Amino acid sequence: xxxxxxxxxxxxxxxxxxxxxxxxxxxxxxxxxxxxxxxxxxxxxxxxxxxxxxxxxxxxxxxxxxxxxxxxxxxxxxxxxxxxxxxxxxxxxxxxxxxxxxxxxxxxxxxxxxxxxxxxxxxxxxxxxxxxxxxxxxxxxxxxxxxxxxxxxxxxxxxxxxxxxxxxxxxxxxxxxxxxxxxxxxxxxxxxxxxxxxxxxxxxxxxxxxxxxxxxxxxxxxxxxxxxxxxxxxxxxxxxxxxxxxxxxxxxxxx
Amino acid sequence: xxxxxxxxxxxxxxxxxxxxxxxxxxxxxxxxxxxxxxxxxxxxxxxxxxxxxxxxxxxxxxxxxxxxxxxxxxxxxxxxxxxxxxxxxxxxxxxxxxxxxxxxxxxxxxxxxxxxxxxxxxxxxxxxxxxxxxxxxxxxxxxxxxxxxxxxxxxxxxxxxxxxxxxxxxxxxxxxxxxxxxxxxxxxxxxxxxxxxxxxxxxxxxxxxxxxxxxxxxxxxxxxxxxxxxxxxxxxxxxxxxxxxxxxxxxxxxxxxxxxxxxxxxxxxxxxxxxxx
Amino acid sequence: xxxxxxxxxxxxxxxxxxxxxxxxxxxxxxxxxxxxxxxxxxxxxxxxxxxxxxxxxxxxxxxxxxxxxxxxxxxxxxxxxxxxxxxxxxxxxxxxxxxxxxxxxxxxxxxxxxxxxxxxxxxxxxxxxxxxxxxxxxxxxxxxxxxxxxxxxxxxxxxxxxxxxxxxxxxxxxxxxxxxxxxxxxxxxxxxxxxxxxxxxxxxxxxxxxxxxxxxxxxxxxxxxxxxxxxxxxxxxxxxxxxxxxxxxxxxxxxxxxxxxxxxxxxxxxxxxxxxxxxxxxxx
Numbered sequence: 105x106x107x108x109x110x111x112x113x114x115x116x117x118x119x120x121x122x123x124x125x126x127x128x129x130x131x132x133x134x135x136x137x138x139x140x141x142x143x144x145x146x147x148x149x150x151x152x153x154x155x156x157x158x159x160x161x162x163x164x165x166x167x168x169x170x171x172x173x174x175x176x177x178x179x180x181x182x183x184x185x186x187x188x189x190x191x192x193x194x195x196x197x198x199x200x201x202x203x204x205x206x207x208x209x210x211x212x213x214x215x216x217x218x219x220x221x222x223x224x225x226x227x228x229x230x231x232x233x234x235x236x237x238x239x240x241x242x243x244x245x246x247x248x249x250x251x252x253x254x255x256x257x258x259x260x261x262x263x264x265x266x267x268x269x270x271x272x273x274x275x276x277x278x279x280x281x282x283x284x285x286x287x288x289x290x291x292x293x294x295x296x297x298x299x300x301x302x303x304x305x306x307x308x309x310x311x312x313x314x315x316x317x318x319x320x321x322x323x324x325x326x327x328x329x330x331x332x333x334x335x336x337x338x339x340x341x342x343x344x345x346x347x348x349x350x351x352x353x354x355x356x357x358x359x
Numbered sequence: 360x361x362x363x364x365x366x367x368x369x370x371x372x373x374x375x376x377x378x379x380x381x382x383x384x385x386x387x388x389x390x391x392x393x394x395x396x397x398x399x400x401x402x403x404x405x406x407x408x409x410x411x412x413x414x415x416x417x418x419x420x421x422x423x424x425x426x427x428x429x430x431x432x433x434x435x436x437x438x439x440x441x442x443x444x445x446x447x448x449x450x451x452x453x454x455x456x457x458x459x460x461x462x463x464x465x466x467x468x469x470x471x472x473x474x475x476x477x478x479x480x481x482x483x484x485x486x487x488x489x490x491x492x493x494x495x496x497x498x499x500x501x502x503x504x505x506x507x508x509x510x511x512x513x514x515x516x517x518x519x520x521x522x523x524x525x526x527x528x529x530x531x532x533x534x535x536x537x538x539x540x541x542x543x544x545x546x547x548x549x550x551x552x553x554x555x556x557x558x559x560x561x562x563x564x565x566x567x568x569x570x571x572x573x574x575x576x577x578x579x580x581x582x583x584x585x586x587x588x589x590x591x592x593x594x595x596x597x598x599x600x601x602x603x604x605x606x607x608x609x610x611x612x613x614x615x616x617x618x619x620x621x622x623x624x625x626x627x628x629x630x631x632x633x634x635x636x
Numbered sequence: 637x638x639x640x641x642x643x644x645x646x647x648x649x650x651x652x653x654x655x656x657x658x659x660x661x662x663x664x665x666x667x668x669x670x671x672x673x674x675x676x677x678x679x680x681x682x683x684x685x686x687x688x689x690x691x692x693x694x695x696x697x698x699x700x701x702x703x704x705x706x707x708x709x710x711x712x713x714x715x716x717x718x719x720x721x722x723x724x725x726x727x728x729x730x731x732x733x734x735x736x737x738x739x740x741x742x743x744x745x746x747x748x749x750x751x752x753x754x755x756x757x758x759x760x761x762x763x764x765x766x767x768x769x770x771x772x773x774x775x776x777x778x779x780x781x782x783x784x785x786x787x788x789x790x791x792x793x794x795x796x797x798x799x800x801x802x803x804x805x806x807x808x809x810x811x812x813x814x815x816x817x818x819x820x821x822x823x824x825x826x827x828x829x830x831x832x833x834x835x836x837x838x839x840x841x842x843x844x845x846x847x848x849x850x851x852x853x854x855x856x857x858x859x860x861x862x863x864x865x866x867x868x869x870x871x872x873x874x875x876x877x878x879x880x881x882x883x884x885x886x887x888x889x890x891x892x893x894x895x896x897x898x899x900x901x902x903x904x905x906x907x908x909x910x911x912x913x914x915x916x917x918x919x920x
Contacts, residue, residue, distance in 0.1 A: 109634070113631070113634065120441050121441055121442065121444075121445040123438070123441075124437070124438035124439075124441035124442040124445070125438075125442050125445075127434060127435070127438040128435070128438050128439070128442055128511050128512070128515065130442070130511075130512055130515065143506075144506055144507075147505070147506045148506075169388075169392055170392045170393070172392075173388065173389040173390075173391075173392035173393040174392075174393045176385070176389050176393075177389045177390060177393040177395050178393070181395075214618050214621065215614065215617075216581065216584070216585050218497070218585045218588055219585070219588070219595075219598065219614075222588060222598075222599065222602055223602070226408070226409065226412065226602060226605075227399075227400055227405060227409045228396070228399040228400055228405065229399065229405070231394055232392065232393045232394045233393065233394045233395055233396050233399060235393075236393040236394075236395050237395075237397075237400075259743070261743035262743040262744060262745050264705075264743070265737070265739060265742075265743045266756055266759055267729075267732075268703055268704065268705050268732060268735075268737055269732060269733065269735075269736060269737070269756075269757060269759065269760055269813075269816055269818075270729050270730065270731070270732035270733030270734075270735075270759070270760025270761075271729075271733075271756070271759030271760045271767075272729070272759070272760075272764060272767075274764055274767075275759040275762070275764060275767040275768075276759065278767065278768060278771055279748075279752065279756040279759060279767070279771065280743075280745065280756075281745075282745075282771075283745035283746075283747045283748040283752075284745045284746065284747060286747070287747070302495060305495070306495050306497045306498060309497060309501060309588065309589050310588055310599075313393075313394070319498065319501070320501065320589075323501060323502070323505055335494060335498060338494065338495070338498065339490065339493050339494055342493045342494075342495075343489075343493055346493075369751070369773070369774060369777070369794065370794055371749075371794070372773060375772055375773065376773075379772070
């Protein structure tokens, strides 16, 4: 049995890889031929001279700000929506709302941001608005689930005590539950924001604004030099966010 | 003793006021730049088109011809992820070997710390891996679609490149995290670096490497669907086409297929990782 | 003044509108364990009553019934002239703003500041907007300072709850109810985490406050001496029933012996007092 599985799994994996290549019928011959390679080389060389003119850099700065704004506003909306859905999902309003909100959260989360973006472009038209909404919807699913878990682990007594003293539901939640929940909410939201900055930069490929839309446009117009600058900007943004979050994690989480 | 109650003001007021103002100052340009407008969704004509589109979701399209197309697209997605991972593995392994400090010869005589020039030689490889993985896979996909045309080839290459960057980094870290003594002993007795790696490091690292690769394969399936939206083949490309044609039923079927695929991949990857662990 | 009022007997309830009226009230815990049975009780406005009895006698259950935290299984419960469980939810919330419960372990969020925790006592009377604003920039700070000042805690105003000791935390819980200024103050072991001197002092503050505002005070206590010292009327509870209901001056050795009879044998035969209060250091 053990021998069988030791043999079967590698063979199965190998078979899967072979089947994949066979299925795709990759034109590797054409790709690796002298012709294909020179073509690729010519295409790639277009990217070697990024367009660093002031006008283009200004456009990129605007695109970067737009991307950051999309990610920030999208994450903020998602946090609000996620919290609203997390309350029923943590079982605060009975079983039926709990099941319904969990289903909704799972559906929101299961559909990738880019698919949401394509749908939102249909619903709300081209531009950053669609991207913001798409990020908000997917992230609401992710955050809602995390928030619901955090909410379930927060002691209910402080809120219950305030309800007993006659306070309203919202006020009791804000004074009794939120203080214990707050740090987790912030941590999860920041973590998703980091993720969403990366995501926001590519949502433009389906027309949802930001740096992605610039890149898509310049590639469609065969402006490799301009496209190259956009890619550089994306790279810098991702690296900056990565190191900033690594620094923040070390600074705030470890201590 | 200092008596804060006698202090006229709440010590937290200043910082909270600053935070509030800062949030407001950032929120305004944020809303401006993101052009957020929820009203568009409920605006007359938009809501109508969306309504007819979404109402066509039920029943999902299930004609024989379409199901055949769906089946082919699903297989293509799986094949893109698998082939891309295989290529990524081929690139990542040598890169990881070059980038890792675990196989350093100069470290042998220096208590595990490689010489500065040896470190410097590793940096180009590390930098390459960083660049490969920091550019999102869908950007690579878009670039390759322009270079080699629409279809799965672009998807395979995009996954191969991005995931080579991720796998290479993680493999290098795994090599460095295992017990270095067996490999050093082998190097000390005159084995070549590759031999020392194969007999000293690899046996300890296999489990973790395999389990991470399987997890990445699962991510690759998701990514290959998404990459279809820029024309890199598979389920995503079909979904994009159906959306452009406002064919709600087809989109619904494909979304369901996607969900099932992700679920199955998750199950399979969990099973395999459990085996490797 | 309220000390002059005769403890109302069921047959001579002269008060027009008792603050608390229980008729045949019983409660059974979810596990099937009977906590209270057939409680008849009337307490007038301005009275100060201590509930004593061994652990597990039903003191806490009684207080939770009066705080409308539990719903009685049998009997009729009337608070401030209203039957809380026949009221609509909003009317019940309005009634609850006039009832303050002091918890043995005050349920305060650890990260909340004392000022906010005390001000939260009046959430029932505040508008939602005011509540939310006050969460960030505390309003009516002076009210919190006054309430804390009466308990010698004014210097802890801007501390976080998790920086306080158990006894300090209990006093913050009391300050919250003082700030709430309810007509009916209920206290469940309000001084269990304090040393005897501080406990006596704190009960004095609570009693004077109730007297000043002519509010009704009902407290459960482990320490019999404290109950006799600070409360004109004593109710002895045992096994879910009222064993006696007398003025403090009429409580003698016999009553206490009957109240704690088996407890003495079970726990510490040498000590005549109640079992030592389990030092339940309150955690937020």
